[in-house]
Amino acid sequence: MKRRIRRVLEGRVALVTGASSGIGWAMALGFADAGADVVLVARRAHRLARLAQAIQAKGRRALLVIADVAVERAVKRVVDEATQAFPRVDILVNNAAMILPEQRTHETSLVDWDRLLAVNLRGPFLLSRLLVPTMLQAGYGRIINVTSGYKAEPGFGAYSVSKAALYALTRVMAQELRGTGILVNALDPGWVRSEMSPEGGKAPDTVVPLAIRLASLPARGPSGKEFVVR
Numbered sequence: 001m002k003r004r005i006r007r008v009l010e011g012r013v014a015l016v017t018g019a020s021s022g023i024g025w026a027m028a029l030g031f032a033d034a035g036a037d038v039v040l041v042a043r044r045a046h047r048l049a050r051l052a053q054a055i056q057a058k059g060r061r062a063l064l065v066i067a068d069v070a071v072e073r074a075v076k077r078v079v080d081e082a083t084q085a086f087p088r089v090d091i092l093v094n095n096a097a098m099i100l101p102e103q104r105t106h107e108t109s110l111v112d113w114d115r116l117l118a119v120n121l122r123g124p125f126l127l128s129r130l131l132v133p134t135m136l137q138a139g140y141g142r143i144i145n146v147t148s149g150y151k152a153e154p155g156f157g158a159y160s161v162s163k164a165a166l167y168a169l170t171r172v173m174a175q176e177l178r179g180t181g182i183l184v185n186a187l188d189p190g191w192v193r194s195e196m197s198p199e200g201g202k203a204p205d206t207v208v209p210l211a212i213r214l215a216s217l218p219a220r221g222p223s224g225k226e227f228v229v230r
Helices: 022-033 045-057 072-085 110-138 157-176 204-215
Strands: 013-017 037-042 062-066 091-094 141-146 182-188 226-228
Touching: 013 022, 013 072, 013 110, 022 037, 022 045, 022 091, 022 204, 037 045, 037 072, 045 062, 062 072, 072 110, 091 110, 091 204, 110 141, 110 157, 110 182, 141 157, 141 204, 157 182, 182 204, 204 226
Parallel strands: 013 037, 013 091, 037 062, 091 141, 141 182, 182 226
Antiparallel strands: none
16 A cells, blocks of 8 residues: 655745656655645656646646746746745755766767756756745745766766766765755665666655655754665
8 A cells, every 4th residue: 555645845935947747747646645745847848747747636736837947038938927826935856867878988979968967957956046036035945966877977977967066066065055944865776677777776756755855854954964765
């Protein structure tokens, strides 16, 4: 029998990027089960529409926003639509990411390198930059950056660099925001089955309990840490 999730996110609003599949999809549903309303961000409208319906069936509100998180004007639109629909965003999950086919780093094209870094690192920075000021005003915020165990993986140089940098961003922002009510942590999901990793060993919903825990941390909870799904 499936264990019932406690509604520890009741009254909260979570924004999840890369929500159209895999880990993002699972986390969005999990947050709704835990009581949150959810802003769903991805590039595929038909999949987001299905997810929004599933969340609404749970009695929670869902706002879907079609956007590329690597594009500044698109991210501004995401934040504008979210703050028009809800009084605030309490939880930001930077999950959207891409990976390149296996290749040596020196053989990676500049176009591919720049595109991957834009999605995996620029996107989280842009969203954090726009949402942190409103979190500071509220005195509350939980930012979860989805990293990876692949931080020095041969053949996946651009991806490894992006995830290592995202962890560094997590640590720096956690120090900068200490004492403000905003906690910034990284979540390493491990090897999860997804469109990026179809041979992954774990189902996406294995990430949900840890994601909910990080989204509902108390004020004196950890910040600047990386948590790994075991």
